[in-house]
Amino acid sequence: MPLTVHQFPCLSDNYGFLIRDEASGKTACIDTPDAAAILRELETLGWGLDMILNTHWHPDHAGGNADIQAKTGCAIVGPGEVTRIAPLDREVKGGDTVDLGETSFQVIDSGGHTLGHIAYFDGTDRIAFVGDTLFALGCGRLFEGTPEQMWDSLQRLAALPDDTTVYCAHEYTASNARFALSVDDSPALKDRAAQIFAARERDEWTVPTTIGLEKATNPFLRAPLLAGKVGAAGQPDATAFGAVRAAKDGFKG
Ligand code: ZN
Ligand code: FE
Numbered sequence: 001m002p003l004t005v006h007q008f009p010c011l012s013d014n015y016g017f018l019i020r021d022e023a024s025g026k027t028a029c030i031d032t033p034d035a036a037a038i039l040r041e042l043e044t045l046g047w048g049l050d051m052i053l054n055t056h057w058h059p060d061h062a063g064g065n066a067d068i069q070a071k072t073g074c075a076i077v078g079p080g081e082v083t084r085i086a087p088l089d090r091e092v093k094g095g096d097t098v099d100l101g102e103t104s105f106q107v108i109d110s111g112g113h114t115l116g117h118i119a120y121f122d123g124t125d126r127i128a129f130v131g132d133t134l135f136a137l138g139c140g141r142l143f144e145g146t147p148e149q150m151w152d153s154l155q156r157l158a159a160l161p162d163d164t165t166v167y168c169a170h171e172y173t174a175s176n177a178r179f180a181l182s183v184d185d186s187p188a189l190k191d192r193a194a195q196i197f198a199a200r201e202r203d204e205w206t207v208p209t210t211i212g213l214e215k216a217t218n219p220f221l222r223a224p225l226l227a228g229k230v231g232a233a234g235q236p237d238a239t240a241f242g243a244v245r246a247a248k249d250g251f252k253g
Pocket of ligand 1: 056058061113132
């Protein structure tokens with residue numbers, strides 16, 4: 001039986017995700033950007049909460065852990081770095097498995113935005129929760145890791161099936177699209193950017209995305225093809241990626 005995903009906006013540009021394994025009725029929350037908003041959504045849905053799955057330690061991802069655990073008694077699962085702001089019940093790392101009823105999540109090391117960042121992949125339903133590693137047409141800033149580490153992380157996500165549904169933690173897509181158009185003039189990107197601008201005009205969400213769509217249009221995954229545009233022609237793939245990332249960090253548009 002499938003996994004149900006309930007998505008809702010919170011804070012200024014985060015998404016919250018509540019998920020339910022339909023076979024068992026077990027539920028989880030992906031990160032805890034806003035405890036009050038998450039508790040409200042749980043009440044509306046009539047769901048209890050069994051588990052929090054954290055992707056990384058940033059306050060807009062783990063800041064609600066303590067309040068939500070106090071109210072629901074749920075277990076908290078995440079990478080070790082989360083303990084710098086709240087205790088964990090179970091520490092996990094790349095290669096581990098987390099079960100929610102009959103749904104099994106593979107934990108994928110996706111460090112780079114933070115050193116210990118992880119993603120969760122349900123291979124049966126082909127659903128991935130990627131936190132701040134991969135965004136629609138973007139990727140997370142390198143607050144703690146190196147371009148090499150982030151490039152390796154992005155390659156692990158790019159290796160998932162093309163039809164994997166990818167839930168990113170922020171609605172950054174329109175600004176990502178403006179940057180992407182500055183380094184890439186592929187027809188696929190132009191089409192997608194036009195759709196994104198139109199969707200945002202209508203206040204529609206651009207998350208989730210898919211691995212296939214990101215591989216075709218995301219300038220960070222396409223970095224080796226765009227190396228010449230960012231002064232990294234002939235450089236290793238991770239260096240080209242680092243140059244695209246640096247260009248985005250300095251982009252005013
Ligand atoms: Zn973050
Ligand atoms: Fe974030």
